[in-house]
Amino acid sequence: xxxxxxxxxxxxxxxxxxxxxxxxxxxxxxxxxxxxxxxxxxxxxxxxxxxxxxxxxxxxxxxxxxxxxxxxxxxxxxxxxxxxxxxxxxxxxxxxxxxxxxxxxxxxxxxxxxxxxxxxxxxxxxxxxxxxxxxxxxxxxxxxxxxxxxxxxxxxxxxxxxxxxxxxxxxxxxxxxxxxxxxxxxxxxxxxxxxxxxxxxxxxxxxxxxxxxxxxxxxxxxxxxxxxxxxxxxxxxxxxxxxxxxxxxxxxxxxxxxxxxxxxxxxxxxxxxx
Amino acid sequence: xxxxxxxxxxxxxxxxxxxxxxxxxxxxxxxxxxxxxxxxxxxxxxxxxxxxxxxxxxxxxxxxxxxxxxxxxxxxxxxxxxxxxxxxxxxxxxxxxxxxxxxxxxxxxxxxxxxxxxxxxxxxxxxxxxxxxxxxxxxxxxxxxxxxxxxxxxxxxxxxxxxxxxxxxxxxxxxxxxxxxxxxxxxxxxxxxxxxxxxxxxxxxxxxxxxxxxxxxxxxxxxxxxxxxxxxxxxxxxxxxxxxxxxxxxxxxxxxxxxxxxxxxxxxxxx
Numbered sequence: 001x002x003x004x005x006x007x008x009x010x011x012x013x014x015x016x017x018x019x020x021x022x023x024x025x026x027x028x029x030x031x032x033x034x035x036x037x038x039x040x041x042x043x044x045x046x047x048x049x050x051x052x053x054x055x056x057x058x059x060x061x062x063x064x065x066x067x068x069x070x071x072x073x074x075x076x077x078x079x080x081x082x083x084x085x086x087x088x089x090x091x092x093x094x095x096x097x098x099x100x101x102x103x104x105x106x107x108x109x110x111x112x113x114x115x116x117x118x119x120x121x122x123x124x125x126x127x128x129x130x131x132x133x134x135x136x137x138x139x140x141x142x143x144x145x146x147x148x149x150x151x152x153x154x155x156x157x158x159x160x161x162x163x164x165x166x167x168x169x170x171x172x173x174x175x176x177x178x179x180x181x182x183x184x185x186x187x188x189x190x191x192x193x194x195x196x197x198x199x200x201x202x203x204x205x206x207x208x209x210x211x212x213x214x215x216x217x218x219x220x221x222x223x224x225x226x227x228x229x230x231x232x233x234x235x236x237x238x239x240x241x242x243x244x245x246x247x248x249x250x251x252x253x254x255x256x257x258x259x260x261x262x263x264x265x266x267x268x269x270x271x272x273x274x
Numbered sequence: 275x276x277x278x279x280x281x282x283x284x285x286x287x288x289x290x291x292x293x294x295x296x297x298x299x300x301x302x303x304x305x306x307x308x309x310x311x312x313x314x315x316x317x318x319x320x321x322x323x324x325x326x327x328x329x330x331x332x333x334x335x336x337x338x339x340x341x342x343x344x345x346x347x348x349x350x351x352x353x354x355x356x357x358x359x360x361x362x363x364x365x366x367x368x369x370x371x372x373x374x375x376x377x378x379x380x381x382x383x384x385x386x387x388x389x390x391x392x393x394x395x396x397x398x399x400x401x402x403x404x405x406x407x408x409x410x411x412x413x414x415x416x417x418x419x420x421x422x423x424x425x426x427x428x429x430x431x432x433x434x435x436x437x438x439x440x441x442x443x444x445x446x447x448x449x450x451x452x453x454x455x456x457x458x459x460x461x462x463x464x465x466x467x468x469x470x471x472x473x474x475x476x477x478x479x480x481x482x483x484x485x486x487x488x489x490x491x492x493x494x495x496x497x498x499x500x501x502x503x504x505x506x507x508x509x510x511x512x513x514x515x516x517x518x519x520x521x522x523x524x525x526x527x528x529x530x531x532x533x534x535x536x537x538x539x540x541x542x543x544x545x
Contacts, residue, residue, distance in 0.1 A: 020378075020381060021381045024378060024381040024382040025381055025382060025384060025385035025386070026385065027382075028382045028383065028385070028386055029385060029386050029389075032386065052401070052404070052405050105294075106298060108295075109294060109295040109298035109299055109302075110298050110299065110301070110302035111302070112295070112299055113299045113300075113302065113303050114302075114303075114306075116522065116526070117518055117522050118518075120476070120518070120521045120522040120524075120525040120526065121479070121517060121518045121521040121522065122476055122479045122480045122483060122521070124480055124483045124484065124487075125483055125495075125498060125514050125517055125518070126514070127483075127487065127499075128487070128498055128499045128501075128502030128503070128510065129502060129510065129514070131502065132324075132502050132505070132507075133324070204392070204394070207394045208394050208396055208480065211394050211396055211397045212396060212399075212480075212483075212484050212487075215399065215400065215484070215487070215488055216487055216488070216499075223397070226397055226400055226401075227400045227488075229400075230400030230401050230403075230404050231400070231404070233404070235401065238398075238400065238401050241397060242393075242397045242398060245393060245394050245397050246389065246393035246394075249392055249393045249394055250389060250392055250393060253392045
């Protein structure tokens, strides 16, 4: 009897040891959510704080309400359009520009001051200007997403091109490849992991652009919903918006990371850590 | 005569080859400014409510410096930035060290903090402003929240890369836990801290801009958005330029420091 109990203990212990990382990591998040939920039951919050307080259950309830009343769909749709179009434009412009800058020394030297300056400055600083130029419609948000996502893509593509193996370039050149063929056969495949890493950063910047762009001068979108809810002290709605953004960001980042790992499986580690 | 000329040409050529990047960069920046100025002076009629040109920006810049309003706004924002950033350093580094040094701490904290780092926490800005008010506290809270994660994760990566041999040496010679922290870990994570700071600066500036665009009565972000609302474009561009100069100066300065401390690349961008 005793030995059986000990055996069970042992299997439990080995079960824990094998999955320690997942149990501790997941357990901590669950614990935080649980504490968050039971705080108001344990201590009576002062009125001032209770106004800003909400619980996970409340957040889920209000999410359900928003979906049922068909309120949240149009916000999500607007934000998604801004995100996709802005990021798409950034890819269309950033990749070729990065390739050209990486291959041409003169263009590189001439564009470098601008790229450095704009990359160091958070592009959000141009938001008032973009709103002034493009109005509060969807285009000012698309443009802020675009300028936000452009530079990580451009710079990573550039780095990828710069880090191409000179020997390989010389080989295809010796065999009479044109600049375009060199690009297609050697440079582009070599920069793909860098470009994907840039895409991962760009997704973060693009989401930032969507959120902040919609805080100011917008009439639809998740960011607009969050800002409006905050002014009306609807904290649960704020958290619905924040949670959606968090989930989207995590899902997209995870997806790109998977892609990154897949693409750089055959590569030496130094590329992966970039 | 002829040979002297040729020599001069040679010297010039060598000079150009050496400073090609710098020269081309300056040429393109200056050329861009001149083109911008000329285009709106002679070719395109300037609509002052829609666009502006360098000469007007320079004038606005001069006026703002003379009147001191620019300094005031920059000082207000800097104060919030320094407080939030300082808090991020003070909180972020110990958490990073703890996570890097204790395996269970890593397992426990890593998924939670990674989730926060990867998500646009700036979405919490309206809530923070409503809780902490439009003054200094709200700004500091958001700046802290945005800039603490680069410190945590860079320090974490730094501790993970600490040389085990050095740790064992300290232990063999009877060093205490404290000695390991201050004699081995801290020196070896210095470049990582600088790399974290470089990434955190951009995020901190985002924090300033968002809180000041959203609700503020002074500060550089407020100045930019007010100039935009009142169609004072030259002033707006001047303020944007000031922010750009500060951001570039800080980022590039830290990048230099980073290569000085560790010539290999240590910086980790957002995960």
